[in-house]
Amino acid sequence: MRLAVFDTHVYDREALTAANVRYGHDLAFFEPRLTSQTASMTMGVPAVCSFVNDRVDADALAPGVSHARSAGEHRRHDPGERSCLRTW
Numbered sequence: 867m868r869l870a871v872f873d874t875h876v877y878d879r880e881a882l883t884a885a886n887v888r889y890g891h892d893l894a895f896f897e898p899r900l901t902s903q904t905a906s907m908t909m910g911v912p913a914v915c916s917f918v919n920d921r922v923d924a925d926a927l928a929p930g931v932s933h934a935r936s937a938g939e940h941r942r943h944d945p946g947e948r949s950c951l952r953t954w
Contacts, residue, residue, distance in 0.1 A: 868892040870908045872900035873917040902926050 871882060874895045886893055898904045900916045902925035908914055916922050 867913060868894060868911050869913045869915060870894045870896060870911040871915045872896045872898065872904070872907075872920050878917075900926050 869891050871878070871893055874882070874897060879895050882893060882895075894911065896904070896907055898907075900908075900914065900920035900922060902921070902923070905926045908927075914927065920926075
């Protein structure tokens with residue numbers, strides 16, 4: 867699956883690329899934060915991973931795009947849940 871990852875730094879890219887080896891997703895890394903102004907970068911990408919400084923609102927996500935927000939090491943925040951879920 868193609869996945870857009872916003873607000874990434876070198877150490878994020880290295881860690882996510884290493885973790886992705888066993889899954890084989892097509893990771894597209896973007897340095898800018900996800901905002902309504904950078905949302906066009908997600909065109910054609912079915913899933914988005916944002917980090918704490920990204921602004922994820924209705925203007926930043928297209929309908930039908932899956933979203934996972936990084937909420938710390940080994941955790942993913944599900945907007946429909948009140949707590950963070952372990953991812954591995």
